[in-house]
Amino acid sequence: MTSPKQRVDDWLASFESALRARDVRAAADLFAPDGFWRDLVAFTWNITTVEGPDGVADLLAATLDEADPSGFEVTEEPTESGGVVEAWIRFETATGRGTGHLRLKPEGAWTLLTTLRELKGFEESQGGRRPQGVEHTLAKGRLTWAERRAAERQDQPYVVVIGGGQGGIALGARLRQLGVPSVVIDKNERPGDQWRQRYKSLCLHDPVWYDHLPYLPFPANWPVFSPKDKIGDWLEMYTRVMEVPYWSSSTVRSATYDAAAGKWTVTVERDGDTIELRPTQLVFATGMSGKPNYPAFPGQDVFRGEQQHSSQHPGPEAYRGKRVVVVGSNNSAFDICGALWEHDADVTMVQRSSTHIVKSSTLMDVGLGDLYSERAVAAGVTTDKADMIFASLPYRIMHEFQIPLYEEMASRDADFYARLEKAGFRHDWGSDGSGLFMKYLRRGSGYYIDVGAAELVADGRVKLAQGQVSHLTADGVVLEDGTELPADLVVYATGYGSMNGWVADLVDQPTADRIGKVWGLGSDTPKDPGPWEGEQRNMWKPTQQENLWFHGGNLHQSRHYSLYLALQLKARYEGLPTPVYRLAESHHRG
């Protein structure tokens, strides 16, 4: 019996020796026929998954000489389960140091994940490399920390990050640590206002273990689900103590790329002044939701009440005793209906298409518990390990891992779903039964993580109407089947467009079209048309517009992928070679 460690050591030795010999075929043949290699920037200067030995051969043929990898070794004792050996590894390339994860089957490597963790010669100042903070030699004219910080604010940035929510803040913190001159621009008065301004009962729907930002984890007393004002305070505090270069009360008006100079001209309005920045790199961190979809219905002009997109909804306080129709049945719709009901509004939800619902507690336990929970922490699954394990599953087969979890959830909460269906609510588990995460990754919509509002629909405290909106009258909403829903307020919880809509607004439409749709996998499921992409479209990686990037997603993604985006930007800032393997084509405009 070969031990799991021996099997991994043997595989790594064979792999490294094939790589050293530049024998692409021999290296590729170490993968199982159904094997995958997912690379986050280490070999490809891209975020890429290749499939099978031929995919591996293609990747290696293109990248091997530049990457010049070596030093593959395990970092802890590999484990074996059901014939699959799992191992944590590290390695080096010509420019950096990486870590990874390997699953071996008898036929060869099933999944290999390689990630770039740091650039040689540009390691972050942490632990033993942390700054001194003071020089122990006095000198005339030396600047204090506060003076140096103030002086920095005058410098032209190399990177402009548009949007200072959790995504922009996490990226800004990484760029700061890497010494890349940057500025994060946000329209609000204070970091965290993105959360503070939302309806007052909002709490994060993801649990604390999933939500840590880079460098500074939440303390052990942090609530499982952060109340919105508390996460707002944390983001503000984080921005300050991590010294994220952050311009509040500032709005980007336009951005123009000068291809010859390789630089952007970004026009910013800041406290009434118009400022022109000349960064090399431009990152859109404007929220993965993109621009609000405000639907067009006949009669919107004659309706005498108030109309809002869900993103404009100010909260329930002003609507006590009012009749409210909420068009939509996803997260925002449920949150808004619930808060309105709590404030004694008369609320009707209009469900236009089926929705996937999971109870938050069940999702936490079954869906996230192995990776992000107190249980996971106790089992040694650190945040970084959890992120890596999640990243190690190729998107092509991720749904196969998800389906059984959702089957378990369906069985655990069978009563709940029966009640919802009895109330006339149309419920689904995703087109292939793979549930919430796949819906999130494919389309970023179509679900509700139930934190209580589903019960209101199930028992009729929030009324439910089914069907498409036909038109509005002076007094309310009329559905296609003729149902009339009298309303003082209509809330359109109708979702968001693709993030490249922001590019159309700030750069121009041709650039937005060339970049194409942002988000989604090409899974050929509703709202995620094919062809298959293998990775999320345009996120955290080079796009069809030179020096233009997208960053965002939930707190987990902001934390983890900000590292790879920051390293790509740092490498360019330092003038390192960054040959991109297989820049993704664009198949859809938005």
Place this chain on the structure above:
Amino acid sequence: MTSPKQRVDDWLASFESALRARDVRAAADLFAPDGFWRDLVAFTWNITTVEGPDGVADLLAATLDEADPSGFEVTEEPTESGGVVEAWIRFETATGRGTGHLRLKPEGAWTLLTTLRELKGFEESQGGRRPQGVEHTLAKGRLTWAERRAAERQDQPYVVVIGGGQGGIALGARLRQLGVPSVVIDKNERPGDQWRQRYKSLCLHDPVWYDHLPYLPFPANWPVFSPKDKIGDWLEMYTRVMEVPYWSSSTVRSATYDAAAGKWTVTVERDGDTIELRPTQLVFATGMSGKPNYPAFPGQDVFRGEQQHSSQHPGPEAYRGKRVVVVGSNNSAFDICGALWEHDADVTMVQRSSTHIVKSSTLMDVGLGDLYSERAVAAGVTTDKADMIFASLPYRIMHEFQIPLYEEMASRDADFYARLEKAGFRHDWGSDGSGLFMKYLRRGSGYYIDVGAAELVADGRVKLAQGQVSHLTADGVVLEDGTELPADLVVYATGYGSMNGWVADLVDQPTADRIGKVWGLGSDTPKDPGPWEGEQRNMWKPTQQENLWFHGGNLHQSRHYSLYLALQLKARYEGLPTPVYRLAESHHRG
């Protein structure tokens, strides 16, 4: 050969069985003749060290029935070195759970440290006990986190903490976690202003590993020596995210104790309003330095220049080209002289008595390196372990451990000391050669941690004068030997009085006198008169004034001892029995 583990297990079993049998003598005889037991609140509801078997017997006779201890066991593999076995232990009492540290010699226990870590039934909401943050059932009228926080601010506190520097903040955070209604009152506009307002080149003289606050450690990129504005930002943000109940811009005007009611009346000025609070407990966290010592010299009234206590010094900017005399030669004096020199002032330091100087880098390496450093972290010495190891050394013998470290420092930096002496500087290593920490613990003064300014004195860039001040003239300072030092500014870096001076100001002089001197060990060395106390006078433990406490010290002490003070307050808040063993007598008025 008995293994270290076996020796410890045997000792603990014998100890526990003697305790269970209430056989005080048998338990006491398990200690070596030169043994010590230091208890932090677990048995004694006090901070106490007893010496030898008789001391142990006395402690046990008084506390055993109430404490009812059990469950002594090791928490990790004991180690042995030089005939001494060291072990980490845990145990329970009737009211709480504790941890401890044990050193065994062949003759019996050499040092035993017992510390209370939590009260049964009142465990902190951390990790698996963390709050949910949201209730997953909607309900009309439920309050949000922000609304609950706002409502709290109206409640009468059980504890009023005067002073919102690092000490008040750390204690406030612990009380918050323990659910004790409290308020921390500070005169400044923002938490951290205590640091921000000091001279601009100030950095902490203690390194980051020594400085962590409870619950939320500094991130790995935090500088070794925090610049003062950066630590100011951290304290402000810490206060916010830890939800420390904190009143800024508020000043306590007076406090009166009603012994019959067992309550204080505390008058606070807040933003122009006068507010009366009725807490049960009053904590002075006004800075271990206490009130400035402003010396009285003849001629202060005729001097035409400016005079300041070091605590009032605004920084060097306004004194470029001016002649400054700094009276004193400890930390503040050196810091101020250095910054003035950097800003082209003409600076003279007046040394009145000998000073102990160690180079910061040497102190970090030799003095702190085993406990608080990157090296210690790498060796598994967590902050909590380091605090416990430091706490495990009885003050009676601590100097014996310190002396060899300072001998090593003297040898390492022999050139440096030779240069200082050649410049006429009078240097010492403490009255018994035990160096800086002992000076700090005994008298809180008499030293400088050199961050560069000593070189200015050694090479004459900062001038040095020796002797006592005779008087001031219109133009400067005259020493007893007749030396005239012309001055535009005189800075009195003449230290601080005992913290009970604040009690005299806010309560009354009889109460301050009854409480007596705060700080010091009774070591019968300069500025720390005997008799021997065994613990720091009046710090973090009951005093001669019921329901009046002192908290403070450096960041290490604020962090560690805030736990024991918070648990003492929590126990009283919950009405648990807290019989105090051997309340310390007061021997000195201040």
